[in-house]
Amino acid sequence: MTLAAFSLRDPNFIDAVYIAAAILFILGIKRLSHPATARQGNTLASIGMLIAIVATLLDREIVDYWQIAVGIAVGTVVGVVSARAVKMTAMPQMVALFNGVGGGAVALVSTAEYHRLAPLAGDMSVKTAVTILLSTVIGAVSFSGSLIAFGKLQEVITGRPIVFPGQKAVNMTLLGGILFLVVYLLAGPESETLFVVMLAAALLLGFMLIIPVGGADMPVVISMLNAFTGLSAAGSGFALDNNLLIIAGSLVGSSGTLLTVLMGRAMNRSLANVLFGAFGAAVAGPAGDAAALDGRVVREATVTDVATMLAYADRVIVVPGYGLAVAQAQHTVRELADLLEQRGVEVSYAIHPVAGRMPGHMNVLLAEADVPYPQLKEMDEINPEFPQTDVALVIGANDVTNPAARSQQDSPIYGMPILDVDKAMNVVVLKRSMNPGFAGIENELYYDPKTVMLFGDAKDSVSKLVTEVKNA
Amino acid sequence: MSSLLLTELLIFVLAVFVGFEVISKVPTMLHTPLMSGTNAIHGIILLGAMLVVGAETTDSLGQVLATIGVAFGTINVVGGFLVTDRMLEMFKGRRKPGEQKGSKDDSKAAKTEEKQARS
Numbered sequence: 001m002t003l004a005a006f007s008l009r010d011p012n013f014i015d016a017v018y019i020a021a022a023i024l025f026i027l028g029i030k031r032l033s034h035p036a037t038a039r040q041g042n043t044l045a046s047i048g049m050l051i052a053i054v055a056t057l058l059d060r061e062i063v064d065y066w067q068i069a070v071g072i073a074v075g076t077v078v079g080v081v082s083a084r085a086v087k088m089t090a091m092p093q094m095v096a097l098f099n100g101v102g103g104g105a106v107a108l109v110s111t112a113e114y115h116r117l118a119p120l121a122g123d124m125s126v127k128t129a130v131t132i133l134l135s136t137v138i139g140a141v142s143f144s145g146s147l148i149a150f151g152k153l154q155e156v157i158t159g160r161p162i163v164f165p166g167q168k169a170v171n172m173t174l175l176g177g178i179l180f181l182v183v184y185l186l187a188g189p190e191s192e193t194l195f196v197v198m199l200a201a202a203l204l205l206g207f208m209l210i211i212p213v214g215g216a217d218m219p220v221v222i223s224m225l226n227a228f229t230g231l232s233a234a235g236s237g238f239a240l241d242n243n244l245l246i247i248a249g250s251l252v253g254s255s256g257t258l259l260t261v262l263m264g265r266a267m268n269r270s271l272a273n274v275l276f277g278a279f280g281a282a283v284a285g286p287a288g289d290a291a292a293l294d295g296r297v298v299r300e301a302t303v304t305d306v307a308t309m310l311a312y313a314d315r316v317i318v319v320p321g322y323g324l325a326v327a328q329a330q331h332t333v334r335e336l337a338d339l340l341e342q343r344g345v346e347v348s349y350a351i352h353p354v355a356g357r358m359p360g361h362m363n364v365l366l367a368e369a370d371v372p373y374p375q376l377k378e379m380d381e382i383n384p385e386f387p388q389t390d391v392a393l394v395i396g397a398n399d400v401t402n403p404a405a406r407s408q409q410d411s412p413i414y415g416m417p418i419l420d421v422d423k424a425m426n427v428v429v430l431k432r433s434m435n436p437g438f439a440g441i442e443n444e445l446y447y448d449p450k451t452v453m454l455f456g457d458a459k460d461s462v463s464k465l466v467t468e469v470k471n472a
Numbered sequence: 473m474s475s476l477l478l479t480e481l482l483i484f485v486l487a488v489f490v491g492f493e494v495i496s497k498v499p500t501m502l503h504t505p506l507m508s509g510t511n512a513i514h515g516i517i518l519l520g521a522m523l524v525v526g527a528e529t530t531d532s533l534g535q536v537l538a539t540i541g542v543a544f545g546t547i548n549v550v551g552g553f554l555v556t557d558r559m560l561e562m563f564k565g566r567r568k569p570g571e572q573k574g575s576k577d578d579s580k581a582a583k584t585e586e587k588q589a590r591s
Contacts, residue, residue: 022487025513026494028513029491029494029495029510029513032495032505032506032509032556033494033495033496033498033506034502035499035502038502038506038560039561041509042505042509042512042553042556042557042560043557045512045553046549046553049512049513049516049549049553052516052519053518053522053549056519056522056523057522059522061526061527061528062522062523062526062527063526063527063528064528064535067525067526067535067538067539067542068522068539068542070539071521071539071540071541071542071543071545072542072543072546074543074546075518075542075543075544075545075546075547075549075550076546076550078547078551079546079547079548079549079550079551079552079554080550080551080554082547083550083551083552083554083555083558084554084558086555088559088562091504091558092504094551094555095504095508095511095552095555098508098511098548098551098552098555099511099514099548101544101547101548102511102514102515102517102545102548102552104541104544105515105517105518105521105541105544105545105548106517108537108538108541109517109521109524109537109538109541111537112524112530112533112534112535112537112538112541113524113534115531115533115534115537116524116527116529116530116534120529127474127477219503219504223503226507226511226514229511229514230513230514233514233516233517233520234484234487236517236520237480237520238477238480240523240524241476241480242519242520242523243480244519245516245517246483246484246487247483247487248513248514248516249514249516249517250487250488250491251487251488251490251491251494251510251513252510252511252514253488253491254487254488254490254491255491255494255495255506255510256491256507257492258491258492258495259495259498259503259507259510262498262503266500266503353500358503359501359503360504360505360559361504363501363562364559364562368562378500
């Protein structure tokens with residue numbers, strides 16, 4: 001290549017930029033996994049993406065730009081507005097939604113590519129056909145599955161597992177049907193009608209796979225679907241002969257798979273347990289639990305009772321959960337904690353790895369309220385401290401405090417590590433109502449004789465407590 | 473098997489291994505931001521969508537589909553990176569209790585840590 005012949009549209013130039021982008025992605029993911037460098041990692045990855053997009057625009061195969069401009073403009077506006085407008089509490093469902101559109105994009109690209117190549121007889125190699133079909137299926141599963149995950153987290157649909165008899169058989173039939181269509185489309189002539197049938201079946205499969213999953217397991221599921229989308233993007237890379245798509249897609253596919261395993265481990269749940277745990281267990285579970293708890297009573301306390309208990313305690317552990325996030329009570333809780341500390345009470349926060357709807361959810365919320373970092377204690381660190389604690393103040397946390405996880409083998413959450421709140425001398429639970437938590441199971445803690453309940457919106461209750469503690 | 477396919481398979485296999493190796497021992501606190509960040513990276517499908525839209529042989533139906541694909545991919549990329557940044561902004565200037573250094577200055581300590589992480 002002489003200098004005069006050098007062109008920005010040279011495929012070699014584009015590939016060189018792709019190498020730089022791939023390096024930035026790898027460094028980005030690496031840095032994202034360490035607290036001190038995480039934000040920088042995200043920035044590096046986004047720079048990688050930007051240069052990759054610009055380089056691709058130079059590709060010789062692109063002859064028409066206006067649709068690209070329209071698509072990017074619309075996508076940017078929607079992306080920026082939704083990312084900025086979303087509340088910290090709704091972050092998990094936002095991630096699910098972004099993952100969903102990613103999967104949707106893969107399915108759309110593959111469908112458009114199939115539609116483009118199908119009429120051109122003999123133009124579709126086996127490799128292209130295989131990868132187009134597989135990335136369509138995986139992308140579509142990820143798309144519809146993510147939408148269900150979003151619906152469950154947003155509580156548009158119930159967070160409880162939805163199960164019906166023969167569900168497993170239906171799913172297996174769907175999966176079998178899809179695989180049959182893939183093989184048939186590979187071996188037989190190209191057929192856009194059958195392709196659409198396969199696409200529809202894949203969308204249905206994504207829906208069916210996620211509805212039986214309980215809301216509390218959603219983070220693990222979103223992480224799994226994230227890995228799926230990555231893998232399907234890599235598949236598109238093979239179909240379009242684009243190396244960067246292969247690299248970025250498979251990076252996300254494998255790191256996402258590992259992250260899913262890590263998340264499951266933090267909750268002591270295997271992936272199989274998350275996906276298929278609802279079958280059998282949850283059907284029998286709730287009915288039995290309710291009967292066992294019949295006849296037991298819950299003690300309700302007044303604000304003044306609780307305020308006195310807190311004000312004269314030596315040591316208080318705050319156990320925040322999703323209720324705190326929904327009520328946006330983090331600032332008020334901080335105010336209460338400051339007030340107690342002024343009175344000489346030792347206050348710390350017990351952070352369960354999956355409290356809220358996502359790992360790290362509580363850290364983010366409390367950090368927003370400027371809670372001093374050393375006061376946030378992780379589960380293993382704080383659990384031995386509960387027996388020496390006067391009051392455990394549970395604010396909108398439920399399943400992560402349920403002693404059934406330790407004792408009841410038939411409970412759907414059996415084996416999940418929990419905060420040993422029941423070992424504290426007194427337990428105060430701030431809760432909206434007696435409704436069961438996200439996992440849809442009763443919490444024995446509420447029936448414990450040393451537990452008192454304070455019903456109402458978390459922020460409202462805490463601000464009343466602030467007033468009362470001032471008077472105490 | 474064509475040599476192109478072999479090259480692509482090689483790239484795929486290597487990238488899969490890098491993906492597994494690059495994240496190890498992630499603190500729970502970072503699980504969500506990491507998921508969200510990698511989520512943004514698979515928005516790379518945007519490149520594929522652009523290539524299909526722009527191709528000469530794509531007819532109008534294909535262009536409509538792929539244009540929606542471009543929009544979806546862009547939402548994935550832009551939204552994904554921004555939302556991750558918002559999450560990580562919350563950790564700004566904070567340290568893990570175990571990583572405390574002598575210095576009281578948070579930003580200084582963060583920089584030292586960064587340097588250590590790099591080396």
